[in-house]
Amino acid sequence: MAKSHSVIEVDNVYSKSSAIVSERSLRSIAVVLFLLGVSMPFVYAIHRLNQVTQWTAWEAILRFNTANGAGEALRFTFIEALASAALTVMIGLPVAWSLSRYRWNRVRIIRAFLAVPFVTPAIVAAMGFLSLIRDGGLLSRIGIDLRLETGVVGYIAEHSGWDHPGHFLALILAHAWFNLSLMIRFIEPTLSTLDPAWEEQLTVLPSGKKKWVRIRTLWMPILGPAVMCAAALSFLFSFTSFALVKWLAPNNHTLESLMAEAGSSAGIVGYRVDSSELIYSVALIQFFILLLTLLLTASFQKRFTRRLSLLSEKGVRNHHGRPTLRAKITLLLALAFTALPFLSTIISSFQVRKVVDGTVQSDWSLQGWRNAWTGDLSTMGANEAMLNSISYAIATLLIALPLGWILASTIHKLDSAGWKKSARSLDLFCMLPLAISALMVGLGVLLGGLRWYPEMFNWFFLPVYPHVLLTVPFVVRVMLPAYGSLDPRYTEQCRLLNLTPIQTWYHGTLMFLRGPAVVAGSLTLAFSLGEFGASWLLVRSGSWDTLSIVVDQLMGRPMFDPSVYPTAMAASTMLMCLTFGLFLIAERFRESSDRSGF
Secondary structure, eight states, X not given: OHHHHHHHHHHHHHHHHHHHHHHHHHHHHHHHHHHHHHHHHHHHHHHHHHHHHOOOHHHHHHTGGGSTTHHHHHHHHHXXXXXXXXXXXXXXXXXXXXXXXXXXXXXXXXXXXXXXXXXXXXXXXXXXXXXXXXTTSHXXXXXXXXXXXXXXXXXXXXXXXXXXXXXXXXXXXXXXXXXXXXXXXXXXXXXXXXXXXXXXXXXXXXXXXXXXXXXXXXXXXXXXXXXXXXXXXXXHHHHTOOHHHHHHXXXXXXXXXXXXXXXXXXXXXXXXXXXXXXXXXXXXXHHHHHHHHHHHHHHHHHHHTTOOOOSXXXXXXXXXXXXXXXXXXXXXXXXXXXXXXXXXXXXXXXXXXXEETTEEEEEEOSHHHHHHHHTTTXXXXXXXXXXXXXXXXXXXXXXXXXXXXXXXXXXXXXXXXXXXXXXXXXXXXXXXXXXXXXXXXXXXXXXXXXXXXXXXXXXXXXXXXXXXXXXXXXXXXXXXXXXXXXXXXXXXXXXXXXXXXXXXXXXXXXXXXXXXXXXXXXXXXXXXXXXXXXXXXHGGGSSOOOHHHHHHHHHTSOTTSTTHHHHHHHHHHHHHHHHHHHHHHHHHHOOTTOOSOO
């Protein structure tokens, strides 16, 4: 009998050891695959450009200013990204302060609505602001003409020598709208759980009665890292903006849009070498700038995560009581600012322009929706394009969610085991796709595919590859804080009960991470549906348009046909509604204390 018990124990030890080895192997494979997947497109694109231009990487950097339009694009990119980040802070900080300090009815719904712009596809955001600033749009009706730049905006342009100030203002407004939720996600969880006694004790001191002293001694140390982290991410996303720049600032180039314009002719030996030189120089400069931004973001986020939640959110809100009039006005303006581009897009989809007695009028019609659905004005109908988009999104989800989950788990394991530097390094590597940018990922796939296996462009699921690379960082950012909140005692209890490794993982980990997993999955689907940069390069080389590409195609048609504009807005509205549905699912499962920032 003793012998049989010892055999069972040996078998259990052997099975657990095998499970540990299998788990480590799985983690290693996932890390290696992701690092190879991220680096290969960029490395191959750089290698290919090196062959075409005969430049070393250092020569490409030194000759950056000789590339046609590169210097001007860099200046504009820096200016608009910095201005967008500053405007995001100026708008987002009062909103986050007002939202987190008081007891609001249905605060979760308000918070979710203000976060909607961040998951909105960039092409939808561009259409929304185009409909606001177009001739006859809401802003032009109140005398602010940002599109044609007449009236006050034209006066400013004429007397200041500023080329296209209206386009610039529209662009940074759109970026601030897009990144508003970053300020809320980073600031609101900290502020809504901060012990009110800290501020009250400071105001009792003689020096604490001055507002600037309270800001310097209390709010800057507590909220400063969160504000800087949100601002750095706003800068990063504005720096790599493509769809918004393409449609809102058509007379200016960012580094991203400049690469997009030259990308289709780059990397071909003996053909348009100037395009390859431009891409080579711009890609390297952009990569180093974005990598530095990610390092700064990681530094700010490290300081931010050290802040502790001292009280429950409900208790803090009850202590501050009902919102003040100023807070109500601030939040009302924020809700209107969030809703206007969406409402304008929907309304524009039902209006068809017509000329009556020499005056332009708009009639209410379903013609735009019929054209969008049937594909009369595009390469395919919205129904088929939507099916393509959903297919790519589901395939992306099936790969990106488990891969990002394993990477987040690996980072948490390394950090818990004391391998702090390794954990931080892997965390930074997981964010690399954001530094490489969507267009460079797409260009690497394009050049690599043409070189190694041209037949891959007959493969329907080709765009899934860049979609996976670009969504995994967001999965990691959602799942990593969730792993940090896990209580290891549940896993230990499962092991004491002699459960199998799969049962232990199910009861000790999965049951507590279902909510964050649904959030990560929904965001993965939403970001894949709205991905534009890489798809714009790859899908145009194939035969499968996504819904975002169809919207872009429609807006690129000549506008002498009055049904083109409402058709583009109708297709944009379809994509918007599809994304909203996924986002509502994500918010349904999101914890109020979630500090992921996404």
